[in-house]
Amino acid sequence: MKPNFFDMTVHDVDKAREFFGNVFDWSFEKLESADRYYLIKAGPDSEDGINGGIGVVGGARIAEGRPLTQVTIPVTDLESYIAKVKSAGGYVLEPRLAISGVGWYATCAEPGGLIFGLLQADPDAA
Incomplete structure (x- = not known):
């Protein structure tokens, strides 16, 4: 992705x-x-x-x-990617939150601390 x-x-x-x-x-x-x-x-x-x-x-x-x-990476299922991040040794800095009219977003980091975002598109997010 x-x-x-x-x-x-x-x-x-x-x-x-x-x-x-x-x-x-x-x-x-x-x-x-x-x-x-x-x-x-x-x-x-x-x-x-x-x-x-x-x-x-x-x-x-x-x-x-x-x-x-930071960069944002589009995903199809935010919760499953959050689980993948955690199982690979990364961590979640900001859990799932709605960006109105855009989708569901989470801020994560890889094991060394580099921060990135995950975004599941959903125009109905509020």
Whole structure:
């Protein structure tokens, strides 16, 4: 399974948006269901790569006050992948939570501590 999303947490969202917009020509769309969080359009759909999101450090408990980038991997059954993570020696940092209109999400880490997200699509998640 390929990652399909990246997420960045930063201290100053407005400055970071300006920076990445100027450097990479990314565009941003406010996500209405989240405070100070924007979806990132990192290029045209015809271009290789993935899109992402950017929000404030304080809004991401796992960031522990530091800027952070993580990837999200789409899964068909979140609970079974959480079980696979645990049985392979990894751990769950944030258990299953709903992202309204998007799906069910969990933050995990591999045994060495590298953080990644799992997302089961479900437009009815609330």
